[in-house]
Every structure is written in C-alpha cells, then in structure tokens.
Amino acid sequence: MTIRLFELCGTDPKRVFSPFCWRSRMALAHKGLAFESVPWRFTEQAALAFAKHDKVPVLVDGERVVVESFDIARHLDEAYPAAPSLLHGAPEAYRFIGAWTDTVLHAGIAGLVVSDIPAVLDEADRAYFVASREKRYGKTLAEVTAGREDRLPAFRASLLPLRHALRGRDFLGGAAPDYGDYTVFGGFMWARVVSPLELLAADDAVHAWRERMLDLFGGMARATPR
Amino acid sequence: MTIRLFELCGTDPKRVFSPFCWRSRMALAHKGLAFESVPWRFTEQAALAFAKHDKVPVLVDGERVVVESFDIARHLDEAYPAAPSLLHGAPEAYRFIGAWTDTVLHAGIAGLVVSDIPAVLDEADRAYFVASREKRYGKTLAEVTAGREDRLPAFRASLLPLRHALRGRDFLGGAAPDYGDYTVFGGFMWARVVSPLELLAADDAVHAWRERMLDLFGGMARATPR
Structure with a gap:
C-alpha cells in the first residue's frame, strides 16, 4: 500500500521547502514508512480537490486522506502503533510547541528569508507568491528582509525557550527526537532550502541540535537541494 | 501518610506566591491529594537542609523527599497512577512549555511586578530580596518596573503562543487542565498574589483561561490572599 505525501516544492520537485510538509516528511521517516513525494505548487489548487483542502501537506495512506500536519502525525501514531511513537500518546502536550513555532519561529524566519523564496519558484507560483505576500505585509518582500543581518541577534534571542529546553538533552x-523536534525543525528546513542566510551562530546549542536533526534518517534533510 | 509541601510565602503564611510552588500546589490538587503547606521564606535555608536543597518547592511524601517542581510532578504521576495524570506518560513533551514559561513569561512578569514583592515580605526576607534582585538587575526594583503600564502591550503580545495554543480549547x-496549564498558571498566580497590576485585557482568551484556572478545585487559587 503506497503512502503518498503532497508537498510544496519549487521549480525543482526535490526542493521541498514548506515547514509544515517537513513536519510530515520527518514524521514518516521517524515511523520508518516509505512514501512517494507528490510535488505540489501554490497554484495547483485543483490537484488537492480530492482532499477538499487547499494546502499541503496532504497525506494519502491507502483509503485514508489526511490533511494538516498535526493530524497527519496523529494518524501515523494511530495507524502504525508498533513503530516508534511521535506523540507518545499525549498529543495535546505538543500543541504549545506548535503554537510557538507557528507564531514566533516562523514569523522570525519569514522576516529574514521571505525575499529569497520567489527565486526558487516557477513562474506561475512566483507571481502568486509575491502578490499574496506583499499584500499580507503591506510592503515589498525586499523591504521585509531589509537589514536582516542586523536583525539576526534579535532572532537568535527569540530562540531562548528552545535553547533552554535543550539544556542537558x-x-x-x-x-531521541519526537514530533516536538520535527515541528521546530520544519522552520529551519524552510530557511535552509530557500535561503543562503545562516540563521544560527556556530556555538549555539540550537545549531548543534539542528546538526543532529540534519543527520537523522541517513541525512535525509541534509541531502535536500538548497 | 501526610504530604507536606514547603512553599515560599510572605509575612502572611497563606500568601504563597512562588510560581514554581504554584505548579506543585495545583499538581497536588489535580491528583486529589491533601497536603500540609509548610511556610518557608527566602532566609530560612536551614529549614531545607534535610532536603540538601536551597529552594522551594520541596515535597515530603512519607519517606520520599522530592525537590524541583518538574520532578515533583513526575513523582506524583508515578506514586499515584490511579489519580488523573499530570504528564500523560510523556514528561519530555512538557519541558518546552516550562522553558517558555521560565524564560519569556517569568521574565516579562518580573519586569512588571518585581517592585511590588518587597512589601509582602517580612523584614529579613525583604532585605535579602531587594539586595539580591537589585544586584541581578543592576538597578533598583523601582527602576525595573518604571513605566510598566506602557510596557503592558508588549507583554501581552509576548503571550501570542499561549493565545494560539488555546484556540478552540x-x-x-x-x-481538562494538565501540567502544562499549571506550569504557565504559576506565573500568573505569582503576579496576582504580589501585585495589583492587571496583566491581561478582559477580552483576551488568556484572561478567560486564567479565570477557568482560578475556578479549579473549588476556587483554591482564587481564594489565596492577594
């Protein structure tokens, strides 16, 4: 039974960069489940009509269609209970780390790398992405990331809870990693795939953790085209 | 078998205000365990010598002495497995919320209320507290909280991950509440007991959550002297 994961990608279908898709990709690897990556682009709404959804990730596991990354993780734990657990039977406990990632980490990363994204997209997606994001920000993407090197210290300071949580572990x-790690790591993979900007100082404990994450599953994340 | 919880208090022994002690106090109530509160003050180090520790909370449960609020929660789940679970068998999943609370929430609250604390302490504790905290901050406590009303909007903005995590729940x-709730709520009880400053806007979902927390266990937290 083939598992298929619809994932956001750039012109290169191997260049998967959505932070939410990365959560599901790492979750599947954690479960030891092989899957077929189905490339999806922002303007391919019609391709997701079968799921009655307009965003990726979308997981198709036999007869089951599951949308939203968190629900995909819950599905994988329920459907494959013998494989290593993602949520350890306590899914609610992982929602706060998701909330922090969505609001603090992703907002911080977007402000540093969003102007690098159009270059990895094909023509139709690029037009959609630039127009929709410039409308959201109320300025050009170049203006959003202007002076980003000067804002790196503030971004790194915002990672204090992550640094603190990793103390001694x-x-x-x-x-061992679990869905909390994959939730946060998705943000860093988004930045890594689309931007040359180094977000972390080499002596940061978060940097060492990111290296460990890049090494997981035979270096799956590290091998992704940048 | 009596359970005793050593808790930080002010001149009034019922005025317990340590955010970490509040985590343990709520955890005991969650488990349905009666306990004797043992008032402790900053300058009573000798009273904790038996625990080989210098901070509260300290839990004495029969022969067992447990220090550090997180380890107290783990002990309670292990020793009383039939009572409602605090950590749902996944303690590691609760560490990030603790890290966020310790670094973001507590730092934010301290900057708004720390100058209110000396007034609730007895004389010996007041001298210790003011000297140690002024040394830590490098300024007077009045300077730390100066202009606090103007800083409330930034504090409230810092609660975005909490607001987001509470969406639809x-x-x-x-x-039902669990140790994640008690971890965060401890910070709000600290502020409530020592300061008249209202941290939250009445229409904030975090405010509604705090009201629900105050109502738990027959209004135990709400009844605490302020």
Missing part, C-alpha cells in the same frame, strides 16, 4: 524529545 | 491540556 540531545533532542526536545529527550534522548 | 479550554485548557492547554485540551478539555
């Missing part, structure tokens, strides 16, 4: 999940 | 734990 290799992963947010403890000795 | 009554508690961080979902339909």
Whole structure:
C-alpha cells in the first residue's frame, strides 16, 4: 500500500521547502514508512480537490486522506502503533510547541528569508507568491528582509525557550527526537532550502541540535537541494 | 501518610506566591491529594537542609523527599497512577512549555511586578530580596518596573503562543487542565498574589483561561490572599 505525501516544492520537485510538509516528511521517516513525494505548487489548487483542502501537506495512506500536519502525525501514531511513537500518546502536550513555532519561529524566519523564496519558484507560483505576500505585509518582500543581518541577534534571542529546553538533552524529545523536534525543525528546513542566510551562530546549542536533526534518517534533510 | 509541601510565602503564611510552588500546589490538587503547606521564606535555608536543597518547592511524601517542581510532578504521576495524570506518560513533551514559561513569561512578569514583592515580605526576607534582585538587575526594583503600564502591550503580545495554543480549547491540556496549564498558571498566580497590576485585557482568551484556572478545585487559587 503506497503512502503518498503532497508537498510544496519549487521549480525543482526535490526542493521541498514548506515547514509544515517537513513536519510530515520527518514524521514518516521517524515511523520508518516509505512514501512517494507528490510535488505540489501554490497554484495547483485543483490537484488537492480530492482532499477538499487547499494546502499541503496532504497525506494519502491507502483509503485514508489526511490533511494538516498535526493530524497527519496523529494518524501515523494511530495507524502504525508498533513503530516508534511521535506523540507518545499525549498529543495535546505538543500543541504549545506548535503554537510557538507557528507564531514566533516562523514569523522570525519569514522576516529574514521571505525575499529569497520567489527565486526558487516557477513562474506561475512566483507571481502568486509575491502578490499574496506583499499584500499580507503591506510592503515589498525586499523591504521585509531589509537589514536582516542586523536583525539576526534579535532572532537568535527569540530562540531562548528552545535553547533552554535543550539544556542537558540531545533532542526536545529527550534522548531521541519526537514530533516536538520535527515541528521546530520544519522552520529551519524552510530557511535552509530557500535561503543562503545562516540563521544560527556556530556555538549555539540550537545549531548543534539542528546538526543532529540534519543527520537523522541517513541525512535525509541534509541531502535536500538548497 | 501526610504530604507536606514547603512553599515560599510572605509575612502572611497563606500568601504563597512562588510560581514554581504554584505548579506543585495545583499538581497536588489535580491528583486529589491533601497536603500540609509548610511556610518557608527566602532566609530560612536551614529549614531545607534535610532536603540538601536551597529552594522551594520541596515535597515530603512519607519517606520520599522530592525537590524541583518538574520532578515533583513526575513523582506524583508515578506514586499515584490511579489519580488523573499530570504528564500523560510523556514528561519530555512538557519541558518546552516550562522553558517558555521560565524564560519569556517569568521574565516579562518580573519586569512588571518585581517592585511590588518587597512589601509582602517580612523584614529579613525583604532585605535579602531587594539586595539580591537589585544586584541581578543592576538597578533598583523601582527602576525595573518604571513605566510598566506602557510596557503592558508588549507583554501581552509576548503571550501570542499561549493565545494560539488555546484556540478552540479550554485548557492547554485540551478539555481538562494538565501540567502544562499549571506550569504557565504559576506565573500568573505569582503576579496576582504580589501585585495589583492587571496583566491581561478582559477580552483576551488568556484572561478567560486564567479565570477557568482560578475556578479549579473549588476556587483554591482564587481564594489565596492577594
């Protein structure tokens, strides 16, 4: 039974960059499940009509169609209970880390890299992306990321809760990674795939954690085209 | 078998205000465990020598002595598995919310209320507290909280992950509170007991959540002297 994951990509279908799709991609690898990546682009709404949804990730697992990354993680734990757990039977406990990632981490990263995204998109997606994001920000994407090197210290300071949570532990999940790690790591993969900007100082504990995450599953994340 | 909880208090022993002690106090109530509150003050180090520790909370449960609020929660789940769970068998998943509370929430609250604390302390504790905190901040406590009304909007903005995590749910734990809720709520009880400053706008979802927390266990937190 083939598992298919619809993932946002750039012109290159291997260049998957959505932070939410990365959560599902890492979750599937954590479960040891092989999957077929189905490239999807912003303007391919029609391709998701079968799921009655307009965003990725979308997981198709046999007869089941699951949308939203968190629900995909819950589905994987329920459908494959013998494989290593993602949410350890306590899904609610992972919502706060998701809320922090969505509001603090993603907003911080977007403000540093959003102007790098159009270059990785094909023509139709680029027009859609630039128009929709410039409308959201009320300024050009170049203006959003202007002076980004000067804002790196503030971004790095905003990671204090993450740094603090990693004290004395290799992963947010403890000795081994779990869905909390994948939730946060998705943001860093988004930045890594679309932008040359180095978000982290080399001596930051968050940097060491990111290296460990890049090494997981035979270096799956590290091997993704940038 | 009596359970005793050593808790930080002001001149009034019922005026317990440590955010970390509040985590343990709510955790005990969640478990339905009666306990004896043992008042402790900053300058009573000798009274904790038996625990080989210098901070509260300290829990004494029969022969067991447990220090640090997180380890107290783990102990309660392990020792009383039939009572409602605090950590749902996934303690690691609660560390990030603790890290955010310790670094973002507590730092924000301290900057708004720390100058109100000396007035609730007895003389010996007041001298210790003012000297140690002024040294930490490098300024007077009045200077730390100066202009606090003007800084309320930034504090409230910093609660965005909490607001986001509470979307569509009554508690961080979902339909019922769990240790994630108690972790965050401790910070709000600290502020409530020591300061007249209203931290939250009345129409904030965090305010509604705090009201629900104040109502738990027969209004235990709400009844605490302010």
